Amino acid sequence: MENKSQENKYVDFVVEVRKYKTLLNKKFEERKPWVKPYEGDVVAHLPGTIVELDVTVGEYVEEGQLLLIHEAMKMHNRVVAPIKGQITAVNVNTGDRVPKDFLMVKIEPK
Amino acid sequence: MTDLSKNIQALREKKAVVEMGGGEAAIEKQIAMGKLTARDRILSLLDQDSFHEYDMFVKHDGRDFGMDKKDFPGDGVVTGTGTIFGAPVCIYAQDFTVAGGSLGLQHARKITKIMDHALKMKCPIIGINDSGGARIQEGVGALAGYGEIFYRNTIASGVIPQISLILGPCAGGAVYSPALTDFVFVVENISKMFITGPSVIKTVLGEDISMEDLGGARVHAEITGNAHFFAKSEQECFEQVKQLVSFIPWNNQQRAKSFESKEPATALNINNIVPADPKQPYDVRDIIKCLVDDSEFLEVQELWAANIVIGFGRMNGETIGFVANQPMVLAGVLDCDSADKASRFIRFCDSFNIPIVTLEDMPGYLPGIDQEHAGVIRHGAKVLYAYSEATVPKITVILRKAYGGGYIAMNSRHLGADFMFAWPSAEIAVMGPEGAANIIFRKEIMEAEDQEAMRQEKVKEYIEKFANPYVAASRGFVDSVIEPKETRAFILHALQLSTLKEEYRPAKKHGLPPF
Numbered sequence: 001m002e003n004k005s006q007e008n009k010y011v012d013f014v015v016e017v018r019k020y021k022t023l024l025n026k027k028f029e030e031r032k033p034w035v036k037p038y039e040g041d042v043v044a045h046l047p048g049t050i051v052e053l054d055v056t057v058g059e060y061v062e063e064g065q066l067l068l069i070h071e072a073m074k075m076h077n078r079v080v081a082p083i084k085g086q087i088t089a090v091n092v093n094t095g096d097r098v099p100k101d102f103l104m105v106k107i108e109p110k
Numbered sequence: 111m112t113d114l115s116k117n118i119q120a121l122r123e124k125k126a127v128v129e130m131g132g133g134e135a136a137i138e139k140q141i142a143m144g145k146l147t148a149r150d151r152i153l154s155l156l157d158q159d160s161f162h163e164y165d166m167f168v169k170h171d172g173r174d175f176g177m178d179k180k181d182f183p184g185d186g187v188v189t190g191t192g193t194i195f196g197a198p199v200c201i202y203a204q205d206f207t208v209a210g211g212s213l214g215l216q217h218a219r220k221i222t223k224i225m226d227h228a229l230k231m232k233c234p235i236i237g238i239n240d241s242g243g244a245r246i247q248e249g250v251g252a253l254a255g256y257g258e259i260f261y262r263n264t265i266a267s268g269v270i271p272q273i274s275l276i277l278g279p280c281a282g283g284a285v286y287s288p289a290l291t292d293f294v295f296v297v298e299n300i301s302k303m304f305i306t307g308p309s310v311i312k313t314v315l316g317e318d319i320s321m322e323d324l325g326g327a328r329v330h331a332e333i334t335g336n337a338h339f340f341a342k343s344e345q346e347c348f349e350q351v352k353q354l355v356s357f358i359p360w361n362n363q364q365r366a367k368s369f370e371s372k373e374p375a376t377a378l379n380i381n382n383i384v385p386a387d388p389k390q391p392y393d394v395r396d397i398i399k400c401l402v403d404d405s406e407f408l409e410v411q412e413l414w415a416a417n418i419v420i421g422f423g424r425m426n427g428e429t430i431g432f433v434a435n436q437p438m439v440l441a442g443v444l445d446c447d448s449a450d451k452a453s454r455f456i457r458f459c460d461s462f463n464i465p466i467v468t469l470e471d472m473p474g475y476l477p478g479i480d481q482e483h484a485g486v487i488r489h490g491a492k493v494l495y496a497y498s499e500a501t502v503p504k505i506t507v508i509l510r511k512a513y514g515g516g517y518i519a520m521n522s523r524h525l526g527a528d529f530m531f532a533w534p535s536a537e538i539a540v541m542g543p544e545g546a547a548n549i550i551f552r553k554e555i556m557e558a559e560d561q562e563a564m565r566q567e568k569v570k571e572y573i574e575k576f577a578n579p580y581v582a583a584s585r586g587f588v589d590s591v592i593e594p595k596e597t598r599a600f601i602l603h604a605l606q607l608s609t610l611k612e613e614y615r616p617a618k619k620h621g622l623p624p625f
Contacts, residue, residue, distance in 0.1 A: 014314045034317055045440060046476070073473045074511075074542055075441035076389045100478065 040083050040107035044098045048072030053094050059087045060110065067105050068092070085109040128166045128183040132207030140207050145277060145300060146344055148188045148203035148211075151238050155348045156192035156201070163190040165220045172214055175247045182209050185217045186241075189224040194355045197367070200228035203238035206278050210242035213284065217245070218255025225262040232361035234271040236351070239288060240278030256283045263290035268461040270361045273351060276301040276327075276337070277344060289336065292458055293354060293410070296327035296337040297347050303330055328413075335414040335447060353408055357422040357429050358462060365463050366429035369403070376405040380594045384471070384509050384535060391441075394419055394434045397469055397509065401598050403427060410455060415447035416440075420455040422464075426602050431459035434469035435520070437510075444516055445476040446489040453492035453623075460500035465605055468521040471510040473542060490519065491624040497525045499621060503608035505601055508532040508579065508588070514541050523587045528611065529604040531597070532579035532588045539576045547572045 010021040052069035055061060061081040070077045089106035092098060129149065131137065137147055146154065152161055170185045172178065186208040191200050202221050204211035221237070228235035244252035266272060267290065274288035275295045279302045288294045288303070296303075304325035311317055311324070323329065331340035339354070341347035359366045380400040383392055399405040402423030409421035417440040420433055433452050435442035444452075459466050475481075475490055497504065497519070505528060506521045517538060521527045532538065540546060548555070551568040558564035575581075582588045592600050 016310060017313075034319060036319075036323060047478075071389070073441035073443055073476070074389055074544075075391055075437060075473065077391060077441065078438075100480075 040085060040109060041103055042067060042079060042082065042105040042107065044070060044072070044100055044102045044104055046070075046072035046077075047100045048077075048098060050092045050094055050096045050098065050104075051076060053090070053092065055087050055090065055105065057087055057090050061085065061087060061107065070098070070104070079104070081107060083107055083109055125166060131183055131205050132209075136207035143300070144344075145206070145240070147207065148205035148238065148240070151203050151275075151277065151344065151348075152188060152190070152192070152201055154345065155236070155351060156194060156199070157196065160192040161190055161201075162192065163188060164224065165189055168216050168220055170214045170216045170245075170248075171251075172245065172248045174249070177247050180209075184208065185214065185220065186211050187213075187217045187220050189220045191224075191227070194352055197355060197360060198231065198233040199236055199355070200224045200231070200233060201236045201238070204241040204278075206240045206242075209245065211240050211278065212242050212245035213252055213255050214245040214248040215251035215255045218252070218259055221255075222258045222262055225259070225266065228270055229262070229266050232270060232363070234273060234355065234358070234360065235266065236273045236275070237287065237291070238275045238277055239280045239284065241284055242279060243282045243284055253283070256286070259287050260290060263287055267292075268362060268457075271355075271358050271462065273354070275347060275351065276303055276330075277347070278302070281305070281307060281325075285336075293338045294330070294336060295339045295341065295347050295351060296330055297341050297344055298327045300344070301327040301330070301337075303336060331411075332413045335411060335451060337414075338410050340413060354422075357408055357424075358464070359429075362461055362463070369424055369427040371425075371427045372403040374400055374402060374405045374598070376400055380597065384533070384594070386535060388511050388537060391438045393438050394436050394442075394469060394471065394509075398423060398432055398434060401425065401467075401601065402430070402432075407432070411451055415445070415451045417442055417445065418448035418452050420452060425467075425598070425605060428605065429464050430605075431455060431464045431466045432469065433466060433521070435472035435516075437471050440476065442472045442511075443474060443476040444472065444490060444493065444519060445481055446484045446486050449486075449489040449493045453496035456493075456496035456500055460496070460502050463502060465503035465505065465608065466500065466521070467601060468504070468506040468527075470506060470508045470512050470517075470520040472513070472516045472520065473511050474514045474516045488624045490515070493519045494525060495621070495623045497521045497527075499615070499623075500526075501611075501613040501615065503528055503605060503611050505529040505604050506531065507592075507597055507601070508536040508538060510535050510537060511542075512536060512538045514539075526613075528608055529600075530588045531590050531592050531600055532583070533594055533597075534579065534591055536579035536582075536588075536591070537573075537577040538579055538582040538588070543569050543572045543577050546576070 013020045013022045049071045051071045055067050063081055063084045065081045067079050067081055070079050085107040088108045092104045168185050170182050186205050189202040202224050225235055272291035273293050274291045281304055285303050302321055302325050308319050308321055308324055330337035339350045376399040378396050378400055383396045398407050407421055407423045417436050419436050423430055504521050523530045547568040555561050555564045579591045583591055
C-alpha cells in the first residue's frame with residue numbers, strides 16, 4: 001500500500017539527457033529561483049535599525065561613500081556605496097526598523 | 111669510440127615536439143584568452159632554472175573511437191619538480207592546448223605519480239587545473255583516473271600542503287581534486303568551476319545563468335568559499351602562491367621557515383583602533399598589522415565570510431595563523447560560513463605546526479531562521495571541535511566583546527587555550543548587558559513606575575559589575591589583563607614559552623568533526 005501511494009507522487013526528473021521517475025524532498029520543492037543581484041542595490045544583511053541617514057534621492061555618491069548607519073547585533077554598521085552613481089531610491093528613514101534583505105537604497109551607475 | 115651526438119640530437123627533436131603541446135594555432139588561442147601555456151605557468155611559478163620535467167614521452171592508451179590513431183604530446187599534462195624560494199615542490203599543469211587538457215587514464219597516472227613522489231619526498235604538491243574534463247572516449251578509464259587522484263589528495267591531506275590553481279575550466283568530477291586540497295587559487299575571467307554547467311541547469315531546472323555567474327572566480331571567492339585566493343591576472347596569482355609557500359612548512363613534521371624578526375611597520379597606534387563604545391565598528395586587520403613582523407599579513411578567503419578574518423603573519427620571524435572576529439562586517443558574528451572558514455583554517459594550522467593567535471570581539475552567533483535552517487548548530491560546532499582538537503600553541507586576546515557561546519567558541523581557556531589575555535576594554539559575560547539586565551532584573555523593571563528608567567539603571571549596573579574582564583580574571587579564566595601596547599610582547603613571550611609544547615590526545619582512528 002505504502003509503495004503504491006508513493007508511486008503516484010513520482011515526478012519526472014531530468015539529469016543530463018535522461019528522464020527519471022522520482023520523489024522530491026522538501027528543500028528541493030521549496031527552493032527559490034536564482035535572481036542575479038543588482039550591483040547598485042543596497043540591502044540590509046541583518047535585521048536592524050537605521051540610526052543615521054546621510055543621503056537623499058537624486059544625490060551623486062562616490063564608491064565607498066557613507067550612505068547610512070544601520071544598527072544590528074549591537075553594532076553601528078557603516079553602510080557604504082557599492083558603486084559610484086546617483087541615488088534613485090531611499091526606502092528608509094532614521095529610526096526605521098528593517099528586516100533582513102530589505103532594499104534600503106538604490107544606486108544607478110552614472 | 112662512439113659519438114652520442116646523434117642520439118642527443120634525436121632526444122632534442124623529440125622533446126621539441128612535446129614542448130610544442132597542441133601546436134602553434136592552439137597556443138595562440140590559449141594566449142588570446144589571457145592564459146599562459148602549461149609550461150610557461152610552471153616556469154613563472156618556480157625559481158629560475160629549477161624545473162625538471164618528468165614523463166614527457168608518456169602516451170595515452172585510448173583504443174576506441176579512432177583514438178588509437180591520435181597522438182597527444184605529454185598526454186595533455188606537464189609534470190615535474192622544482193623549487194619556490196629554494197623550497198622543493200612537486201607540480202603538474204594540465205595543458206589545454208592538447209585535447210582540451212582532457213583527462214584520460216595515462217594523463218591521470220602522470221599526476222598520481224608526481225603526487226606519490228610529493229608524499230614520499232614530503233614536499234608540497236601544486237596542481238594547475240585547465241581541462242575540459244574527462245576524456246569521454248576513454249570511458250571508465252578516465253573515471254578511474256579521477257578516483258586515483260582523489261584518493262591521493264585524501265591520503266596526503268594533513269601530511270603535505272596541497273595547492274590548487276584553477277586557470278581555466280574545471281568542471282564535473284574535476285572540481286573534487288581542488289576541493290580536497292588545502293588552498294584554491296582563482297583568477298578573474300579565467301577560472302570556471304562547477305559540477306554541472308549552465309546548459310544542464312537550463313534543461314533540468316529551466317533556470318538561466320551565465321558560466322561566470324554560476325562558477326566564475328568571483329562567485330567562488332565571495333559566495334561559495336571554494337576559493338581561498340582571488341587574483342585579477344595569472345601573474346598576480348603566481349605571486350600569491352609564492353607568498354603562501356613562504357609561510358607554510360614543507361610537511362607536517364617540520365615548522366615553516368624562520369625569517370629575521372622585524373618590528374611592525376605600520377604607523378597605526380594600537381591604543382587608538384578599538385573604540386571604547388562596543389557599538390562602534392573598526393577593522394580588526396589594523397590590530398593584526400600592529401602585531402606582526404613588518405606588518406605583513408597574508409589574508410586567506412578575504413572576500414568570503416568577511417565577518418571573520420583568517421590568515422598568516424610572522425612574529426619573531428615564525429609563521430603564526432591568525433583568527434579574528436571582524437566587527438566591521440555583520441558585527442563580527444559567527445554564522446555558518448564564518449564557522450566553516452575558521453575551523454578549516456584552524457585545522458590546517460594544527461596539521462602543519464603553526465601556532466594560532468585568536469583575536470576576539472564578537473557579540474555571539476547570528477540569530478535568524480535562515481541560519482537555524484541552514485544548520486548553524488552543526489556548522490558552529492566545527493569551531494569548538496577545531497579549537498579543542500588543536501595541539502599547537504593557542505593564544506587568545508579578548509579585545510572587546512566576548513559574549514555567551516561566542517566566548518566559549520573563540521579559543522577560550524575551557525577549550526584548551528594555553529594563554530588567555532584580555533584588554534581592559536574586554537566585556538566577558540554570558541550575554542550583552544541589555545539582554546542580561548532584562549532577564550535578571552525582570553521583576554524590578556516590571557514593578558517600577560518608570561520601567562524604561564529602571565531598565566537603563568539596571569543595564570548600567572550590569573555593565574559596571576559584569577561587562578569587564580575582571581570577573582573572568584577573578585576565576586583564573588583569563589591569565590592577564592594587559593594594555594593594548596603590551597600585546598605583541600605578551601604574545602612573543604607566550605610563543606617563546608610554548609616552543610617545546612607537547613600535548614597528546616587519546617589514540618583513535620580519527621575523530622568525527624561535525625562536517
